[in-house]
Amino acid sequence: MDNRVEVREFLTTRRAKVTPRAAGLPEVGRRRVPGLRRAEVAALAGVSVEYYAKLERGSLAGVSASVLDAIARALQLDDAERIHLFHLAQTASGTGRLARPRRSSKRWTPRPSLQWVLDTITEGPAIVRNGRMDLLAANHLGRAMHSSLYEREPSRQPNFARYTFLDEDSLRFYPDWDTAADTCVSILRTEAGRDPHDKVMHDLVGELSTCCPEFRQRWGSHNVRLHGAGTKSFHHEAVGNLELAYESVDMISDPGLTLTIYAAEPSSPTAEALKLLGSWAAASALQPAAAED
Incomplete structure (x- = not known):
């Protein structure tokens, strides 16, 4: 750029x-x-x-x-x-x-110890992403909550920006799509300022700008933001609406990566929905094995 x-x-x-x-x-x-x-x-x-x-x-x-x-x-x-x-x-x-140290073009995979840490978080979804909005790792509930991203990009790294602007399913997943889209582009803009020589980022922005006027308009606004804490709304295809608080922290051991943990208000409808989401994910995981029998 x-x-x-x-x-x-x-x-x-x-x-x-x-x-x-x-x-x-x-x-x-x-x-x-x-x-x-x-x-x-x-x-x-x-x-x-x-x-x-x-x-x-x-x-x-x-x-x-x-x-x-x-x-x-x-x-x-x-x-x-x-x-x-x-x-x-x-x-x-x-x-x-x-x-920031330059990253290899090879696809990043979480260290076993990082995945162990993620897996100890059992009450809410937890994910790791980079500034390009690639979804890099998740715990059990994080994978279940973002199942649509994983299903739509089975051969490459799931990417929140590509899903938000190029997949109509995002309109269902994000009830407040405009806010989600604004946040997504602001994070990308912030990352582009931090690492202006990232070719993968250039390619992603070029793809989205070419294919989506909604992205192109937002990108031209040059809005940036720090994504630390707040609340978000989702609609999962299996368990319905989720109103989740989140906290995001930069990972010192992996500069450029962000860990986000979601939590529901205790005893709320979303807390019950997360329990159902865990059961749904467990049942889904058993389906291939059942089909082989």
């Missing part, structure tokens, strides 16, 4: 989101475009208009952390957006590739 283009589009879209009123500035004259003018961002950041215009054209190489912080404050960036801006600056300065 072209770093200058990424910087230009990211800063431009962030500037368009901040109104003069939100920035504490008077609204003077008609505005041809939404949001702040370049001169207003420059004044808020304490830099010259010429210098900010140069940054917005994509020239972030060598920019100091203090200036990046000032730009982030002026554009009212949240934590995820601020981190993304710093990643773009690292790439422009030639240091972005040092942030």
Whole structure:
């Protein structure tokens, strides 16, 4: 991905989101475009208009952390957006590739000890994914909850982004599909900022952009986010609706991978549905053996 283009589009879209009123500035004259003018961002950041215009054209190489912080404050960036801006600056300065070890193109498989740890989580689904939204590993309930992903891509790594935008079944699985789609693209954007030289990511984005206007529109928005904790809604084909809380943590032993654990409110309908999901998964696992008898 072209770093200058990424910087230009990211800063431009962030500037368009901040109104003069939100920035504490008077609204003077008609505005041809939404949001702040370049001169207003420059004044808020304490830099010259010429210098900010140069940054917005994509020239972030060598920019100091203090200036990046000032730009982030002026554009009212949240934590995820601020981190993304710093990643773009690292790439422009030639240091972005040092942030993460390069991964082999060989398909990643979980260590036996990691799978043992996942399997000890028995009350809720647990999964491991990467920033490209590949589903890499899961415990028993995690595999059962995402059975549709595994069934649709038996010959390659299941991928949440491909499933969300290229498979109509995702409309059933995600009752709030728009939110799920926004979250998916924001995670991909964040990952692209961290590792702009990932060819597999380039290929995935190219495939989705070509095949799906919904993805293409969201990708052009340049939204990023940190995916740490919250609640999600799912609809499983066998047990119905699931309202799950989740906590996500970065895996120190595997940089770039994220462990997400889901849990249901105790004694809730979802807690009962998870018990049914476990029984359904166990019964499904026995079907091939029964067919052979």
